[in-house]
Amino acid sequence: MIARIQSMGVLRNLLQLLALIFAALMPFSGMPGYSDDWDLFFSGVLPASAPIVIIVLMLDVMMTQIWKDGETPERIAELNFIIKAHCIVALVLLIAFLSIFLPVLVR
Numbered sequence: 001m002i003a004r005i006q007s008m009g010v011l012r013n014l015l016q017l018l019a020l021i022f023a024a025l026m027p028f029s030g031m032p033g034y035s036d037d038w039d040l041f042f043s044g045v046l047p048a049s050a051p052i053v054i055i056v057l058m059l060d061v062m063m064t065q066i067w068k069d070g071e072t073p074e075r076i077a078e079l080n081f082i083i084k085a086h087c088i089v090a091l092v093l094l095i096a097f098l099s100i101f102l103p104v105l106v107r
Contacts, residue, residue, distance in 0.1 A: 008082050019053050019093045022046060026096040050097045057090040
């Protein structure tokens with residue numbers, strides 16, 4: 001399993017790690033506030049960056065789907081693993097993002 005994750009590449013792994021870190025930090029985000037300490041990260045940068053990370057993950061899913069055309073069955077299996085991993089990580093981040101910000105939007 002570790003070898004399959006390593007075969008995905010450094011950039012993909014770092015993107016997924018960033019998404020998982022954002023999902024873990026999302027419960028600490030709150031209402032937007034203007035400050036000059038760490039609250040700016042949790043109330044401004046984190047909520048604004050999470051949807052961008054989801055979009056980048058989905059763009060990589062789209063490009064990986066395109067690269068599957070004309071590949072060998074082994075390479076298609078690797079690319080399918082990448083697509084599944086990206087979709088799972090994006091779903092985790094999306095659920096974390098929506099669980100925090102849907103209640104704010106409903107108010």
